[in-house]
């Protein structure tokens with residue numbers, strides 16, 4: 001392709017023409033690659049096209065095409081496969097990086113279960129893609145990729161071509177979903193890439209991509225020609241248990257005819273877990289396939305069931321990742337980004353360098369102390385070496401997250417390099433940027449007058465867990481924010497867009513580049529649809545510091561309606577009953593409460609919230625969990641020592657039954673569950689006439705005695 005003009009130099013007309021060319025080229029490349037298996041572009045060239053397309057769209061959001069390649073994940077493949085709803089969700093794993101993370105995990109699990117010691121399995125974490133295989137009466141009926149965990153792609157025909165996957169099982173439960181990892185060995189990967197290169201085809205960046213690309217082929221003949229392998233390590237739906245322990249279940253899968261990883265062992269505790277980690281790490285280079293860590297799982301399947309799941313990960317397992325790859329490069333500049341809550345975040349602009357197969361041009365610098373070489377409490381990091389523009393810095397990526405800077409090479413520091421002076425005013429709005437005692441972060445004090453904060457809050461407002469308005473993402477928000485005819489500066493403005501547009505005469509949205517009659521109608525309809533919004537989403541959408549999704553849900557479940565919530569927070573100040581009630585919600589501490597109160601009691605901020613709520617129809621939220629249980633809707637407090645389970649488990653079970661669990665006793669408490677050693681809470685309960693029962697009564701009450 002000819003040398004492309006810098007995106008910044010493109011005129012609108014040139015940009016439009018190029019976006020059209022790019023859409024065509026990318027779609028042709030996708031077709032050639034995914035469907036015809038006759039790749040015409042290298043991975044790098046293909047990625048360059050997509051990057052350029054994105055860059056042009058970022059500069060001219062209004063020119064984004066309805067068939068924009070940036071909206072298509074993996075091209076035609078995603079559409080080509082049928083969808084499969086997983087009978088049991090396919091989860092991911094929490095990550096541990098340090099030995100101390102593993103120790104904390106072990107302790108957390110032990111405490112949750114109230115157990116003295118626990119056995120865990122340890123096994124390699126295979127770097128491939130997960131697959132769920134459904135067998136009914138011993139016959140393989142369906143294979144599905146993970147997808148988003150709830151819904152995956154039906155790749156049954158392709159999975160049938162993998163030699164490690166049995167088509168039939170004898171002596172298996174009538175229903176059995178086997179889960180594991182599809183991967184490609186190093187040798188097969190090298191041979192595949194060589195074949196591809198010889199045919200002038202597209203080569204793969206790593207075995208994981210090769211495995212994914214090969215499994216997700218519309219033509220199973222292509223998959224068959226690509227040597228994929230499979231390790232079984234878990235299961236989904238079952239008609240009968242495989243065993244009573246993880247290690248025996250894996251052995252059973254092996255006897256059924258699946259490959260299971262030979263480095264899977266049973267460990268008696270953290271010391272043996274870490275020893276197995278070291279052993280696997282030492283053997284890593286010789287295994288012949290990629291692994292990226294070690295997975296530990298509670299061995300007893302009964303205990304796994306008691307531990308259960310958080311929203312996306314099991315409590316009974318963790319992935320201990322291997323140390324990240326490192327690379328040296330030069331720090332070209334430090335930019336300061338201003339976040340939703342005003343935090344000034346320094347970002348390193350780097351001379352691009354490849355780290356672990358990915359080109360890295362930016363890295364986080366955390367905060368001013370990190371740049372200066374100091375840790376939170378003043379102790380030195382990097383032995384006190386500061387980071388300066390022009391320095392050679394060592395980059396690492398840990399667990400596929402944002403790249404970080406590990407170290408700086410003082411021997412290569414330019415003579416004229418100056419210590420970095422962290423700004424004390426906001427680079428976006430000029431307001432003073434303060435650092436509160438105990439906070440590592442300096443924050444812009446401009447609040448909503450800071451355009452960066454206002455914009456980031458809007459982006460948060462329309463994001464997934466919040467209002468999630470179709471057709472109104474971060475890019476569109478950015479466009480409307482700067483728009484002269486239809487400015488959107490605060491969330492309420494979104495809901496007045498249609499009315500303002502109607503009054504705009506000739507300069508209506510539908511007459512603009514990139515918009516048409518239909519797309520504008522769709523956008524306004526999508527906005528209207530979100531006027532009806534559950535209370536928890538509204539609270540989360542406000543983007544108040546410390547008030548995340550979990551806290552929003554707790555608050556919504558406690559207060560149930562907007563008027564109740566709003567009245568309570570407006571009157572809550574330390575010392576008032578409203579404050580006591582707010583901070584009695586389990587999971588709501590003084591810091592969160594203070595932040596919430598500050599937002600709802602502050603003039604301009606409150607005005608913006610009121611203007612928004614005036615546009616909405618806020619839906620009340622019921623307490624989660626079962627409504628037919630004897631404790632549904634009741635407020636319960638646990639105190640003293642529980643003997644049958646930990647506080648955390650008791651709380652999780654109570655909430656699953658629809659109870660509210662609170663941290664302190666008030667007149668609103670329905671029940672105090674008191675174990676031995678109960679102190680002031682029992683007295684409070686007597687004072688308020690709250691019923692007190694012991695742990696056995698409680699278990700009997702909830703039918704779990």
Ligand code: IVH
Nearest residue numbers: 091092093124125126130181233234295314
């Ligand atoms: S157990 C409920 N074991 O890692 C948890 N996962 O980061 C089920 N993975 O989505 C997963 N090797 O694709 C488990 N030995 C192993 C694994 C493994 C690789 C993958 C799996 C999962 C991802 C989570």
